[in-house]
Amino acid sequence: MxxxxxxxxxxxxxxxxxxxxxxxxxxxxxxxxxxxxxxxxxxxxxxxxxxxxxxxxxxxxxxxxxxxxxxxxxxxxxxxxxxxxxxxxxxxxxxxxxxxxxxxxxxxxxxxxxxxxxxxxxxxxxxxxxxxxxxxxxxxxxxxxxxxxxxxxxxxxxxxxPMVQYYNTDVCGRAGLLGGDGKLLPTKGTDQLLESLRKAKEALGGKPSLAFDALGLGTVGPWRVWSSLYAQSGGTLLSDDGTQITIDDAKALEVLAFMRTLGEEGLCDPTTDYGASVAAFQNGNAAFLWNGDWETTTFKLAKMPFSMARFPSVFGGASAQAxxxxxxxxxxxxxxxxxxxxxxxxxxxxxxxxxxxxxxxxxxxxxxxxxxxxxxALQPQSEYRSVITEVALDPQVWFAGSASRLWIEFGEAFSPVIGGTRTPEEGLALAKNALRRLMETPNPFPEER
Amino acid sequence: MTTTVAAPATTAPVAKAKAARPWTQHGMLFIAPFLVVYVAFLVWPLLLGLQMSLSSVNIAGSNDGFVGFANYAEAFGDPRMWRSLWNTVLFTVLSTVPLVILGLVFALLVHNLRFMRWLWRLSFFAPFLLPSAVVAVLWRQMIYQPGFGLLNGTLGTDSLWLGDPNMAMWSVVMTTVWWTVGFNFLLYLAALQSIPEQLYEAASIDGASAWDKLRSITLPMLRRTTGLVVVLQLLASLKVFDQIYLMTGGGPEDSTRPIIEYAYDIGFTGYRVGYASAVSYILFILIVAVSLVQLRLLRKREESLR
CATH class of the missing domain: 3.40.190.10 (Periplasmic binding protein-like II)
Structure with missing residues (x-):
């Protein structure tokens, strides 16, 4: 009926x-x-x-x-x-x-x-x-x-x-992070990025300058950030046929240590959940927001001074999780x-x-x-269109994709690393355990052919 | 009708007499609607679940080959199954004790109050009327919220009430006690009001103190209610799902995931309905075992009282 x-x-x-x-x-x-x-x-x-x-x-x-x-x-x-x-x-x-x-x-x-x-x-x-x-x-x-x-x-x-970087043009202007055309000066590598985050923090009077979804029920933010950065360093999760774990521990830990630095230095607030991260940026309490591109309309409607750029290149490449x-x-x-x-x-x-x-x-x-x-002509939506050739998609396995077990397990493993209640090594061990467990789980929809 | 039954009853065997009775006399007509619902929504799913637990069926109903006891073997070797079963047991122990004791304490308080009784009765019972979603959102977003939540604000702490694996279960228990203590409170209050006044009068004449009256009259008179409250509470706590699912989703690090949520996760978001059924049956066996022990204990106690 x-x-x-x-x-x-x-x-x-x-x-x-x-x-x-x-x-x-x-x-x-x-x-x-x-x-x-x-x-x-x-x-x-x-x-x-x-x-x-x-x-x-x-x-x-x-x-x-x-x-x-x-x-x-x-x-x-x-x-x-x-x-x-x-x-x-x-x-x-x-x-x-x-x-x-x-x-x-x-x-x-x-x-x-x-x-x-x-x-x-x-x-x-x-x-x-x-x-x-x-x-x-x-x-x-x-x-x-x-x-x-x-x-x-x-x-x-x-x-x-893809993951993108939203930035508050007022705050970034005050911190001297904008170029002559009023656009964010791109950074390369960890040092430049940390430097600009510190400057923005100063311009905000000591408040964390970067916001992203770092904590909460079923949080996938830590996975999104980690996955973007780890892909930049050339790391992979699984072999092409999905049967072998190919995580490069050194690269994975480097990224996690960097995420910990963000939390440790107070450049981001590790207790921010999804809603709070969007709110912090919208209220001008943060200079940067790392998130998917889907909140554009939220900030447009808020009539706030913001623009968007590609996710920063930190570990070599310029890819972004998508x-x-x-x-x-x-x-x-x-x-x-x-x-x-x-x-x-x-x-x-x-x-x-x-x-x-x-x-x-x-x-x-x-x-x-x-x-x-x-x-x-769309501004700022066309600013980051070049990322389309460098998107980091999930491995092609049955337990991957948006809101999948993979995302939730990795998000849960890495969230405490940002806050400092787990070391990067512990976080990675948790994530790898979860990945192993997912691989051992039989696919509920085995191929019939 | 009665004559045909009565006449052979003296001579013919009992079985024949029973067979002669039309089925309306057993009240079958009256319980038929219930029976239909009972079979359709309890007995049938129970049998279907058992069958599913012996197959590898997925949520689409396909891939339903018979796998024998493979799902049960997998469950017994699955550390997450044990962890979630332990979480359910832990929650049951942690929540039942305060829920029974506080229910009694609140009932005693209200029973002995002279003024504004209705206000206290309402205050203790009102949270029980809230749906689980309201309770979960209220506590998660306003009270436990890290950063600017009521609890951190009041205590001046910076705790992750639901985000810390060592604290999450306690936080959930605290919420549950606030939410459901009203039911036990109400049962106790009703029981208190049914204790005959003359017992207390007689005790007063004999010079008993308030404490003596509580110990020798009130508590013994409440024994049956306590038995009932404990049984109901144990069964309710073993079936915990909604507030945990809504507040922590089972996290952080599996520290709060109860076994029902584990079954839900495997079946509905992992699509492995066969395995989820096996896990559900393990909980089912646990609940049946607890109920049987309870029944036996209660019966013994009643016999000893006689």
């Missing part, structure tokens, strides 16, 4: 859980009152869409869905915003298992390997993709390739969302061809309008969008 009340299309305001629930409740009451669901004419084809975009990028997505609805009055996209992370993947898995999934869902590229392609997800219909004007060569090649499992396409790439948003088609027992057609039309619309999506901060995976003047 299709009695899920449609999420209201509102003018872009912040989607909080409360007004979402309030809206759903109101609609629920409404539809139970008059029993004719509002906005669901029988002539409309309905596409059920699940996503987890609850940060400030959710506002942008909601706007895009609204714009699609305006252009396609015969189609109705029912947008459901679910909680990001583990609960989302549990929900998709269970819905896919029952064959009563949404028609399309957002997904993280690095989670593809772990979710049983062919069981929870259906392959992408290449004909319908082509019919809607999407071609393989339009996508960033490494991302397109990663969207395949054993040569079958299971996802349509949408964006990459994952990608993709669209997947969860398994359904029987697919209505009309709905399927509408679904691909919707996916293609979103992908082709990636420049609108880039406003949220994400770097489009659709190459034509990267060339569009609208995108190039």
């Amino acid at each position: 299709d009695d899920i009340p449609p999420t209201p299309h509102r003018t872009p305001t912040t989607i909080t859980r409360r007004n979402l629930l309030g809206g759903a409740l109101a609609l629920g009451l409404l539809s139970s009152g008059c029993s004719i669901p509002v906005g669901l004419g029988s002539s409309q084809t309905r596409v059920k869409y699940w996503h987890f975009l609850g940060a400030s990028d959710g506002v942008i997505m909601n706007g895009m869905v609204g714009a699609f609805a305006k252009e396609n009055p015969a189609l109705f996209v029912e947008e459901n915003v679910l909680q990001w992370g583990e609960p989302f993947y549990t929900k998709v898995a269970m819905a896919g298992a029952g064959g009563r999934s949404p028609d399309v869902a957002t997904f993280h590229l690095a989670r593809l390997a772990g979710i049983g392609p062919g069981q929870i997800l259906d392959p992408i219909n290449l004909d319908l993709l082509a019919e809607n004007g999407l071609r393989a060569e339009d996508f960033s090649p490494p991302i397109w390739e990663r969207a395949h499992i054993d040569g079958v396409l299971y996802a349509v790439p949408f964006d990459a969302h 994952d990608c948003h993709v669209f997947v088609v969860p398994h359904q027992r029987a697919r209505d061809p009309q709905v399927e057609r509408a679904t691909y039309r919707f996916i293609a619309y979103l992908v082709k309008n990636s420049a609108d999506w880039a406003v949220a901060g994400h770097v489009p995976a659709y190459l034509p969008a990267l060339e569009q003047p609208e995108y190039l």
Whole structure:
């Protein structure tokens, strides 16, 4: 029975859980009152869409869905915003298992390997993709390739969302860290970075100048920072076939010791959780924020003096930890061809309008969008677009990807290192133990072939 | 109807008499709705879970080959299973003792108060009415919050109440005591109010002090209630999940993860439903064992009282 009340299309305001629930409740009451669901004419084809975009990028997505609805009055996209992370993947898995999934869902590229392609997800219909004007060569090649499992396409790439460096232009200006063009002077190596953090700390009157998600329930911030820096030093986690741990202890420890230095010198506050890190930057209590690019809209709306740059190059390379948003088609027992057609039309619309999506901060995976003047004019979103060739993606194993056990275990192992309650050696030992345990755990979705 | 039953009852064997009774007479009609629900939501899942625990089934219901006792063998050799089982037992011990004792103390206090009784009764019981999510958010975000939380602010400390592996379990227990002590308090209060007044009167005439009355009248009269409170509390504590899941997620470093959360983690976020079922059954066996011991103890006590 299709009695899920449609999420209201509102003018872009912040989607909080409360007004979402309030809206759903109101609609629920409404539809139970008059029993004719509002906005669901029988002539409309309905596409059920699940996503987890609850940060400030959710506002942008909601706007895009609204714009699609305006252009396609015969189609109705029912947008459901679910909680990001583990609960989302549990929900998709269970819905896919029952064959009563949404028609399309957002997904993280690095989670593809772990979710049983062919069981929870259906392959992408290449004909319908082509019919809607999407071609393989339009996508960033490494991302397109990663969207395949054993040569079958299971996802349509949408964006990459790397770790970036947000900086407060006022504070950095006072600390003398900006160049003549008003942009942050890039640093290279540990010393230069520490130096600029110290200067910013001084400009802030001794407050920690760097904020990042370092602590908390299921924190993945320490993993994101470590993974970015460790990839810069050329280190890897696992062999290509995923059977051997290839962590380079010396490199891993060097990075952890550096993260400890940040905490020890008070350059960052080790007791900052995700929300507090965003708040500290937004309130001007920190000069820098290391985070994914998805909070761009938050700071834009706050009308604060900030800009963004690529994640600093500290250990040689310039890579930054990243994952990608993709669209997947969860398994359904029987697919209505009309709905399927509408679904691909919707996916293609979103992908082709990636420049609108880039406003949220994400770097489009659709190459034509990267060339569009609208995108190039976006400030500061186009400042870090060059990172797209140097993103550090997770190893291709079933337990990796956004909010995966891998991230949570590593985050938990490294969080106390920043605070100093564990030594870098202890932190690394914990992480390696966790990794070993994950590798020993049987894959719940073994390949059937 | 009664005559047909009554007539052969004198001569025919009992079994035949029973067979002759229409099923409505057993009250089957009345318990049928319950029975349907009971079978559908308890008996059937219980059997299904047992079957799943003997297979490698995943959350999609596929890969469901029979693996015998492999899941149980894996569980018994899994240090995280033992750790989470230990956490559940530890939580049960740490929470049951204060929950029973404080419940009694608060009930005695309120029972002997003259003024504003309703206010105290409400204060002790009100937290019990809150849903677990509210309790968890309240304590995590406002009271235990590192940096600017109420507790650190008041005590002038800089502790990671939920972030320190040595303190997290104690913090969770503290929250749980605040949250659920009201239920035990209420049971004790009701029991106190049902103790006949004349016992105290007689004791007063005999010159008993307040302490003597407490020791020789109140506590013995509360014995049955204490038995009930302890049983209910043990079973509730063994089933701990929500507040821990919401406050620490089982961390830091597995120091608070109870076995139910471990089963949840394996099954719903790790997708290994077969193994998760085996872990659940290990807890099930533990709970059945505790209940049986409790029943036996209670029965013995009642017999000795007779």
